Amino acid sequence: MKRRALLNGFGALIGASALTSCAQIQGQQTSAVPQSQLRGTGDLAVAIARADGRVAVIDTTEQQIIADIPGIGDLSHASLVYSRDARYAFVFGRDGGLTRIDILTHQITHRVIQGGNSIGGAISQDGTLIAVSNYKPGGVKVFNSQDLTLVADIPCESKTVGLVDAPGQRFVFSLWDKGEIWIADFSGNDQSKPDITKFENIGRNPYDALITPDGRYYMAGLFGEDGMAQLDLWHPEKGVRRVLPNYGRGEKKLPVYKMPHLEGWAIAGGRAFVPAVGRHEVLILDTNSWEEVGRIPVLGQPVFVMSRPDGRQIWVNFAHPDNSNIQVFDSETLEQIVHLKPGPGVLHMEFAPRGEKVWMSVRDSHEIHLYDTTTFELQTQLSLPSPSGIFMTARAHKIGL
Amino acid sequence: MKRRALLNGFGALIGASALTSCAQIQGQQTSAVPQSQLRGTGDLAVAIARADGRVAVIDTTEQQIIADIPGIGDLSHASLVYSRDARYAFVFGRDGGLTRIDILTHQITHRVIQGGNSIGGAISQDGTLIAVSNYKPGGVKVFNSQDLTLVADIPCESKTVGLVDAPGQRFVFSLWDKGEIWIADFSGNDQSKPDITKFENIGRNPYDALITPDGRYYMAGLFGEDGMAQLDLWHPEKGVRRVLPNYGRGEKKLPVYKMPHLEGWAIAGGRAFVPAVGRHEVLILDTNSWEEVGRIPVLGQPVFVMSRPDGRQIWVNFAHPDNSNIQVFDSETLEQIVHLKPGPGVLHMEFAPRGEKVWMSVRDSHEIHLYDTTTFELQTQLSLPSPSGIFMTARAHKIGL
Numbered sequence: 078m079k080r081r082a083l084l085n086g087f088g089a090l091i092g093a094s095a096l097t098s099c100a101q102i103q104g105q106q107t108s109a110v111p112q113s114q115l116r117g118t119g120d121l122a123v124a125i126a127r128a129d130g131r132v133a134v135i136d137t138t139e140q141q142i143i144a145d146i147p148g149i150g151d152l153s154h155a156s157l158v159y160s161r162d163a164r165y166a167f168v169f170g171r172d173g174g175l176t177r178i179d180i181l182t183h184q185i186t187h188r189v190i191q192g193g194n195s196i197g198g199a200i201s202q203d204g205t206l207i208a209v210s211n212y213k214p215g216g217v218k219v220f221n222s223q224d225l226t227l228v229a230d231i232p233c234e235s236k237t238v239g240l241v242d243a244p245g246q247r248f249v250f251s252l253w254d255k256g257e258i259w260i261a262d263f264s265g266n267d268q269s270k271p272d273i274t275k276f277e278n279i280g281r282n283p284y285d286a287l288i289t290p291d292g293r294y295y296m297a298g299l300f301g302e303d304g305m306a307q308l309d310l311w312h313p314e315k316g317v318r319r320v321l322p323n324y325g326r327g328e329k330k331l332p333v334y335k336m337p338h339l340e341g342w343a344i345a346g347g348r349a350f351v352p353a354v355g356r357h358e359v360l361i362l363d364t365n366s367w368e369e370v371g372r373i374p375v376l377g378q379p380v381f382v383m384s385r386p387d388g389r390q391i392w393v394n395f396a397h398p399d400n401s402n403i404q405v406f407d408s409e410t411l412e413q414i415v416h417l418k419p420g421p422g423v424l425h426m427e428f429a430p431r432g433e434k435v436w437m438s439v440r441d442s443h444e445i446h447l448y449d450t451t452t453f454e455l456q457t458q459l460s461l462p463s464p465s466g467i468f469m470t471a472r473a474h475k476i477g478l
Numbered sequence: 479m480k481r482r483a484l485l486n487g488f489g490a491l492i493g494a495s496a497l498t499s500c501a502q503i504q505g506q507q508t509s510a511v512p513q514s515q516l517r518g519t520g521d522l523a524v525a526i527a528r529a530d531g532r533v534a535v536i537d538t539t540e541q542q543i544i545a546d547i548p549g550i551g552d553l554s555h556a557s558l559v560y561s562r563d564a565r566y567a568f569v570f571g572r573d574g575g576l577t578r579i580d581i582l583t584h585q586i587t588h589r590v591i592q593g594g595n596s597i598g599g600a601i602s603q604d605g606t607l608i609a610v611s612n613y614k615p616g617g618v619k620v621f622n623s624q625d626l627t628l629v630a631d632i633p634c635e636s637k638t639v640g641l642v643d644a645p646g647q648r649f650v651f652s653l654w655d656k657g658e659i660w661i662a663d664f665s666g667n668d669q670s671k672p673d674i675t676k677f678e679n680i681g682r683n684p685y686d687a688l689i690t691p692d693g694r695y696y697m698a699g700l701f702g703e704d705g706m707a708q709l710d711l712w713h714p715e716k717g718v719r720r721v722l723p724n725y726g727r728g729e730k731k732l733p734v735y736k737m738p739h740l741e742g743w744a745i746a747g748g749r750a751f752v753p754a755v756g757r758h759e760v761l762i763l764d765t766n767s768w769e770e771v772g773r774i775p776v777l778g779q780p781v782f783v784m785s786r787p788d789g790r791q792i793w794v795n796f797a798h799p800d801n802s803n804i805q806v807f808d809s810e811t812l813e814q815i816v817h818l819k820p821g822p823g824v825l826h827m828e829f830a831p832r833g834e835k836v837w838m839s840v841r842d843s844h845e846i847h848l849y850d851t852t853t854f855e856l857q858t859q860l861s862l863p864s865p866s867g868i869f870m871t872a873r874a875h876k877i878g879l
Contacts, residue, residue: 115582117519117565119874120605138563138605161832162539163564164518181516202834204521204539244788244833245852264852291747292788292833311790311810346692347748347766365748387645387693387877389712409712430875431562432645432693433603451646451665473520474831474872476788 114181118163121180121470122427124438124445125168127152128463132168134180137429137436137469140447140457144183150174150190156197156466159473160222161204166468167222169198175209177225180470187225191218199242202476206263208248210237217250217261219271228268231261239286239297239339241477243310251283251297251306258283258297258308258317279306279317287339288477289364298339298354299325307367320367325354335396338381340478345388345408352379352393359393359406373411375404381425385450386432390414394423403437405453415453419446424464430471438464515582519564522581522871523828525839525846526569528553529864533569535581538830538837538870541848541858545584551575551591557598557867560874561623562605567869568623570599576610578626581871588626592619600643603877607664609649611638618651618662620672629669632662640687640698640740642878644711652684652698652707659684659698659709659718680707680718688740689878690765699740699755700726708768721768726755736797739782741879746789746809753780753794760794760807774812776805782826786851787833791815795824804838806854816854820847825865831872839865 122135124142130152134144149155151172158167165186168176173192178185193213200207206228207220215236219229235254243249246264248271251257258279262272281301288295288310297306303325308317337352344350348370349362359382361371373391377399383392391406403417403426422440429435434456437446440463447457472478523536525543531553535545550556552573559568566587569577574593579586594614601608607629608621617633618641636655644650647665649672652658659680663673682702689696689711698707704726709718738753745751749771750763760783762772774792778800784793792807804818804827823841830836835857838847841864848858873879 115515117561117563117582119519119560119564119871120562159520160518161521162518163520181518202832244790246834293790389645389694431603431877433647470520471872471875474875476832 116181118180118470121163122436122467123157123166123168123178123180124436124461124467125152125155125157125465126462127155127440127465130170131462132157132166132178133459133461133464134183135436135445135459135467137434140459142459142461144180146178146183146185148185149176149178149188152465154196157468158198158200158207158478159468159470160200161473163470163473165222167198167200167207169195169209171195173211173213175207175220175225177222189220189225191220191227196236196238197240199240199248199477201242201248201263202244202246206246206248206268208240208242208250208261210240210250212236215254217248219248219261219263219268229261229263229271231259231271231273233257233259238284239295241286241288241295243288243295244292244476245310247310249286249288249295249308249310251279251286253282253284256281256283256301258286258295258306260310260313274313276308276313276317280304280319284336285339287342290344290476292476296320296339298336300336321360321362321369323369324351324360335378335380337379337396343382343384343388343391343408345384345391348408350382350384350391350408352382359391361411371411373406376402376416383426383428384408385435386428386430390450392426392435394426400424417448417453419455420444425466427467427469430469436467436469438467440464517582519581519871522564523837523868524558524567524569524579524581525837525862525868526553526556526558526866527863528556528841528866531571532863533558533567533579534860534862534865535584536837536846536860536868538835541860543860543862545581547579547584547586549586550577550579550589553866555597558869559599559601559608559879560869560871561601562874564871564874566623568599568601568608570596570610572596574612574614576608576621576626578623590621590626592621592628597637597639598641600641600649600878602643602649602664603645603647607647607669609641609643609651609662611641611651613637616655618649620649620662620664620669630662630664630672632660632672632674634658634660639685640696642687642689642696644689644696645693645877646711648711650687650689650696650709650711652680652687654683654685657682657684657702659687659696659707661711661714675714677709677714677718681705681720685737686740688743691745691877693877697721697740699737701737722761722763722770724770725752725761736779736781738780738797744783744785744789744792744809746785746792749809751783751785751792751809753783760792762812772812774807777803777817784827784829785809786836787829787831791851793827793836795827801825818849818854820856821845826867828868828870831870837868837870839868841865 150170177187192211198209216232235252240250258276260274280299283297284300286297351360359373377395420439420442445459551571578588593612599610620630636653641651659677661675681700684698685701687698752761760774778796821840821843846860
């Protein structure tokens, strides 16, 4: 029980300022590997502590923070991806930092400042390449996932957004300034010269994008006009088409407190549940026709609309001033099942891969919450300063995450 | 390169009969943990060597067998599931043995003979329970996943088949002798007394079953009559209905060389691709109506019909005498993309979770093959005596696997 007591909350770890790894806390450092570090990685998660440039490693089985890793730079809009062995996390920082973390030894193995202002990244289907999209200086850079050496530089005279991996060793991304979507195909022999396919005039100012869970449809949201730009990656020869003509701010220009995250689209049972832009609504789309088939009224402007992995529940969080709430809906009846009030600044949700629990970051109460998705009981609260994204290692095995 | 040379094939390992772990081979055993064992577990797989009572641990990144673990009993029809941390494999042997293997240290941690003749098992949604279905003495036994102590015994005076886990901490299985489907719900406080729901008269002799990837529909194949028994787990109150009235041996009683595996159903893009019983056909079903919407002629009696994880390709293997073949079809055009001839006795296929590769066991040439799913090149051949099932750890994160 000693380990539990020592690690029961992040505060204790931060108080011991020189500590960087769980192994050192326990005094088990040996010439070989501490026994504590020998473990499977399938049930680990990494949570971003956005104010402090730190991340926490969570054991989701023991429901404990087991390590605090500092020195990762500006994490104010950070995300990460995992290596295919689920041992390394690649953190994309707002300051252009790309950091490779060993979540078993709790060390930073490699870190590069690869741009001036980055907005996210992706890992290639085979796990060998890490791509980062940049606001400054724009373009996309691609690195070797073993040592973060530069493999390819893809300048494009634009901020890039909505970068995702796609089947066939491809990356897909959008150009904010030029209104284009590019596919970079790394399946050829020369990794420094990917095959680039460009789609022009896709719409003004794409600001984010998603790829469907099967890796087929890439869809970019447009800040400058209504509708979404959709590319069928099974048929790139058909070009980009506009879908959801009313998706966006619509006829009345509404104040938008936060553009919704597109990655969070819930796709379940042939329908997509989508945050409406600036409206207190979740839109329901048919994923064959991509036409709207219904709406769910919600209590604020939705940010993430996520489905429990079995598709039976739809969980929604909100922009300011409603961001202390969570609403959960039945995906079949569309009725509200429960209304939770975790606390101020609910930024992110991450479901256990088989759906029995959900982790939630509550930024302004400096807590991570764990809820049961059947009883909706709050089961665990962990202390973490200004938590934002939470990422479970099961993402290593998913297309587009 | 020394490690590669040493471990390049299973034959060398078997020759060194006293060896049970990779660490010992490398002479790195220390009082702490050998460095070689500190690794992520997300890219490991376990393959069954059915003739020898052994399993092999495969590093799917290095494409090497890294350990040989003997002493697991009769593996002639074995399967396995993984713990939620992707460190432990639970192997269900034909002799009633349930074996818990540590795939990091390559040791058997626990082994019990829990019945006389078992046919498969499942792990609960939260990872705490292992359920095993038995031919002899019949019924289902449920064990603690930490130490394999008995938690619950569910006798039912019948052979049990088609045991799967379902959301809500449930197991679902079918009763061969009685023609019933039972749900055992372990979400209550007393784990020794699960809540049992029984569905009677579902049809004669259910022989196997599947659960859809979202955990909603449980479907049992019937040996004694045509059609399938379907239970909607979102609405158990509606009871079991018969679907696919012509599914089975149909009007002419055909010789069936091997009943197709139902776990292998490919579900992609709102359609299920299903092995026809005894016919040289793959059936295509609409997953909303569960009605047949097409057929693909194939070269033999299909056993497994599997989709590449992105749903774009359908891979089919066959019963004797056609079991040296693999046919791959485009899921959209239904045309054959490639016809592979890996060798005699292709028993099983396992896709990398993001779909770029597929592992295949070729029993009678004592090999495991690795194919690229874009170029269809044979990339690696590993030696393993009489390989059958291959299981990647990404299964730990899936409902029903």
